[in-house]
Amino acid sequence: MAKYSSRAIDSLSLTLAALADPTRRAIVEKLASGQATVNTLAEPLKMSLPGVSKHLKVLQKAGLVIQGRDKQRRPCRLNAARLQDVANWAERFRRNWEESFKRLDEYLSELTEKEKSK
Amino acid sequence: MTESLQREMALTLPSDREIVMTRAFNAPARILFEVWTKPEHVRKWYAVRGTTMTVCDIDLRVGGAWRWVLTHPKGGEIAFSGVFREIDPPHRLQRTEVFESMPGAESLGTLTFDEKGGQTTLTINMLFKSKQDRDVCLKSGMELGVKESFQKIDELVAGL
Numbered sequence: 001m002a003k004y005s006s007r008a009i010d011s012l013s014l015t016l017a018a019l020a021d022p023t024r025r026a027i028v029e030k031l032a033s034g035q036a037t038v039n040t041l042a043e044p045l046k047m048s049l050p051g052v053s054k055h056l057k058v059l060q061k062a063g064l065v066i067q068g069r070d071k072q073r074r075p076c077r078l079n080a081a082r083l084q085d086v087a088n089w090a091e092r093f094r095r096n097w098e099e100s101f102k103r104l105d106e107y108l109s110e111l112t113e114k115e116k117s118k
Numbered sequence: 119m120t121e122s123l124q125r126e127m128a129l130t131l132p133s134d135r136e137i138v139m140t141r142a143f144n145a146p147a148r149i150l151f152e153v154w155t156k157p158e159h160v161r162k163w164y165a166v167r168g169t170t171m172t173v174c175d176i177d178l179r180v181g182g183a184w185r186w187v188l189t190h191p192k193g194g195e196i197a198f199s200g201v202f203r204e205i206d207p208p209h210r211l212q213r214t215e216v217f218e219s220m221p222g223a224e225s226l227g228t229l230t231f232d233e234k235g236g237q238t239t240l241t242i243n244m245l246f247k248s249k250q251d252r253d254v255c256l257k258s259g260m261e262l263g264v265k266e267s268f269q270k271i272d273e274l275v276a277g278l
Contacts, residue, residue: 016253020134093256094129094139096166101127101141103163104153108145111153 015086018062023047024055028064028078035068035077134249137256139242147233150240151208154229160186169196180205184213200224208233215244223251 018024027041042052056076059065063082068075127141143150153159157174165171165188172195173187185199197218203226204212211229216222223246230241246252 017249020249090129090131090256093137094127097129097139098127098141100164100166101143105143107159107162108143108149108153111149111159112145115149 014062015064015082018058018064019086021055021058024059027052027055027059028083031065031076031078035075037073037075041076131252135246135252137244137246137252139244140239142237142239144237146236147208147231147238150238151211151231154211155207164188166196173197178202178205200227204228217255220254223247223254225251225255 019028023045026045030036030041030044038049038052038056041056042049045052056065056067060067063079065076066079068077127139130138130140132138153163155176155178157176160174160176161171164174164186169188169190171186172189173185175183175185177183180202182202183199184202185197187198188196190196198215199218200214200216202211202213204210208231210231213227214224215227216224225244225246228243228245230243232239232241244252244255246255
């Protein structure tokens, strides 16, 4: 088995955990269309600023969101590379199965042909 | 051949502890159920590229055990096993499943076969005990993928 550093596993788990929450997914979706301040993020979510900040902290810790240093606005933006990691991970799993299923397609057509000719 | 079918497998993570896979096949449910439950059929399609299916035991009754082992030509085994919980041919099959390299991370797999007009949509729902177990399972899929790329490199080097 290929070995992965425990750090790599932890960071992937952290990302998935961060995305497991619907509010945080809404934040990520919003940021996908461009950077935003905590205020603009809080509005459509009907949440308090501290509430949104709490979620943002989780997203930041997972490396999904980067917050700007500008003291006044502190705009948040999405770290697309991190999101891509998760997509790749699930995609790899999916592709392994899809490969077996393609073979199954072929095998099924053999079987159904056989049945018809009986 | 109906082209409107969802032929590529769809994978979703509807909750923290689940993996759900959906895929349509051009065969009646009766046949699809058989290719999942009879060893002589499973052997024909299950093995991941580059591996050979060396064990395929299926004791198809409630409480009966199953064990599938893939062997890599360079050595190394990938083994999955579990126990059947529910058998309702050709509609539903439920079994526990454990990746033997990670004992403890057991999941409950529910396969649903939904036939319409001679085609069958298979849904595999894997429910894990924890989010961590679910993530480990996803990652093991990635490891298989990595293994495959290593093998390709081996082939390339051998051809030089």
